Amino acid sequence: MGETGTMTSFSPSTGVRRTGRDPRPDPGWCRPVEEGQRAYRAAASVVDPEIPVVTIEDLGILRSVEVDGDTAIARLTPTYTGCPAVLAIELAVEAALRDAGFEPRVERVVSPAWTTDWITPEGREKLRDYGIAPPAKASNSIRALFGETEVACPRCGSGETARISEFGSTACKALYRCEACHEPFDYFKCI
Amino acid sequence: MAGAGTISREELAAFVLRLADDHLILGHRLSEWCGHAPMLEEDLAMPNMALDLIGQARVLYQYAGAVEGRGRDEDALAYLRREREYTNCLMAERENGDFAHTMLRQLYFAAFMEPMWETMLNSTDETLRGIAGKAVKEVAYHIRHAGEWVVRLGDGTEESTRRMKAAVEALAPYVGELFESDDVTKAVAEAGIAPEPASLRPRFDAIVGPIFAEAGLEWVEAPFTQTGGRRGLHGEAVGFLLAELQFMQRSYPGAAW
Numbered sequence: 001m002g003e004t005g006t007m008t009s010f011s012p013s014t015g016v017r018r019t020g021r022d023p024r025p026d027p028g029w030c031r032p033v034e035e036g037q038r039a040y041r042a043a044a045s046v047v048d049p050e051i052p053v054v055t056i057e058d059l060g061i062l063r064s065v066e067v068d069g070d071t072a073i074a075r076l077t078p079t080y081t082g083c084p085a086v087l088a089i090e091l092a093v094e095a096a097l098r099d100a101g102f103e104p105r106v107e108r109v110v111s112p113a114w115t116t117d118w119i120t121p122e123g124r125e126k127l128r129d130y131g132i133a134p135p136a137k138a139s140n141s142i143r144a145l146f147g148e149t150e151v152a153c154p155r156c157g158s159g160e161t162a163r164i165s166e167f168g169s170t171a172c173k174a175l176y177r178c179e180a181c182h183e184p185f186d187y188f189k190c191i
Numbered sequence: 192m193a194g195a196g197t198i199s200r201e202e203l204a205a206f207v208l209r210l211a212d213d214h215l216i217l218g219h220r221l222s223e224w225c226g227h228a229p230m231l232e233e234d235l236a237m238p239n240m241a242l243d244l245i246g247q248a249r250v251l252y253q254y255a256g257a258v259e260g261r262g263r264d265e266d267a268l269a270y271l272r273r274e275r276e277y278t279n280c281l282m283a284e285r286e287n288g289d290f291a292h293t294m295l296r297q298l299y300f301a302a303f304m305e306p307m308w309e310t311m312l313n314s315t316d317e318t319l320r321g322i323a324g325k326a327v328k329e330v331a332y333h334i335r336h337a338g339e340w341v342v343r344l345g346d347g348t349e350e351s352t353r354r355m356k357a358a359v360e361a362l363a364p365y366v367g368e369l370f371e372s373d374d375v376t377k378a379v380a381e382a383g384i385a386p387e388p389a390s391l392r393p394r395f396d397a398i399v400g401p402i403f404a405e406a407g408l409e410w411v412e413a414p415f416t417q418t419g420g421r422r423g424l425h426g427e428a429v430g431f432l433l434a435e436l437q438f439m440q441r442s443y444p445g446a447a448w
Contacts, residue, residue: 078325080242080243080246080325080329081243081246081247081249081250081322081325081326081329082242082243082244082245082246082247082249083242083246084242110250110318110321110322110325111317111318111320111321111322111324112321112324113321113322113323113324113325114325115328164232165232165235165236166236166332166335166336167232167235167236167239167240167332167336168235169235171239171242171243171246175232175235189332191325191328191329
């Protein structure tokens with residue numbers, strides 16, 4: 001993208017933002033913006049290896065993607081501290097950026113900490129369709145973690161459910177059972 | 192927290208390393224239950240909690256290595272130090288014993304860490320603030336899970352009550368060390384990085400007290416407090432633990448996935 005050394009970054013919250021080492025006014029090229037968006041789309045298409053119906057964009061763990069020359073820098077926030085999928089996701093993002101023609105770099109952003117509140121509405125719908133009850137909302141207080149009295153069954157929608165186990169098949173899930181349709185299901189833990 | 196004081200690189204690294212060692216050693220202990228738990232749900236729950244602890248240990252080791260600036264990464268810190276260089280609390284290294292013993296140990300450690308992380312949400316150290324933001328939520332699950340078991344076993348059958356009471360007796364000498372103060376804890380407290388452990392005792396009691404009341408358990412005052420973990424003085428069980436933990440790196444130096 002050229003000699004001016006212009007950097008672009010794109011994130012869902014801020015949209016396209018230009019930062020530049022070049023003090024001259026923005027020449028109005030659209031190419032860097034396109035590149036930023038293309039890199040973002042490539043990274044955003046990566047899915048969670050344990051829940052392959054949701055992308056890292058749905059989960060809200062892709063913080064931003066910045067393009068600087070040939071390099072694309074993706075910033076990710078880990079979900080659960082010990083989540084073994086973190087490394088797999090980072091490698092998949094590198095591969096996706098490389099496939100899109102960028103030299104990939106992945107950075108881990110620990111602060112602010114990820115919360116299940118960052119899962120997008122689409123992501124919550126996809127989880128439900130997949131049979132995983134989405135997390136209760138507004139989890140910034142610890143007390144709210146345990147206030148979650150009703151988890152609706154993702155299959156039949158009944159609120160008549162019971163927790164079988166606090167800890168499920170992966171770090172992010174708890175195990176529930178629906179008393180109405182008698183199906184067991186996963187609940188995406190609220191953190 | 193205050194935040195007026197300054198802190199040396201050595202003191203900050205020492206503090207972060209203590210936290211990391213606590214989490215790695217206790218996480219390893221919990222992982223020993225994998226495949227041996229009394230029921231399937233617990234066979235999922237204990238490795239899940241171990242995963243939380245080891246995940247927390249990893250980010251803490253990464254930070255400790257960066258702070259000390261001696262070129263040691265998380266693997267070097269976890270796998271290539273000797274027993275006397277580990278500064279975990281003695282509570283973390285206690286052998287699993289039976290299920291009651293493991294759950295009580297888990298409750299104690301979680302009830303110590305929850306107020307610690309919660310205070311560190313306002314730490315002057317940005318990295319630790321970020322780590323605390325996640326860990327405080329994860330540890331809340333550990334309190335609830337271990338606490339429910341302490342109640343169920345303490346207020347359960349004659350046999351489960353006997354075992355839970357034995358666990359209270361056995362772990363009593365290891366509670367005091369959690370709240371000890373020394374030059375490192377003073378330095379981090381003055382710098383507004385983390386609270387003095389002693390200041391967390393009322394909140395620890397406020398978590399454990401109601402659980403004991405519901406479980407019908409009496410608090411046991413230890414005749415003396417075991418101490419030394421923060422200075423690298425450990426029980427003999429740690430040698431065996433490290434032999435297993437470090438075997439692969441010692442036998443095949445530099446082995447990586």
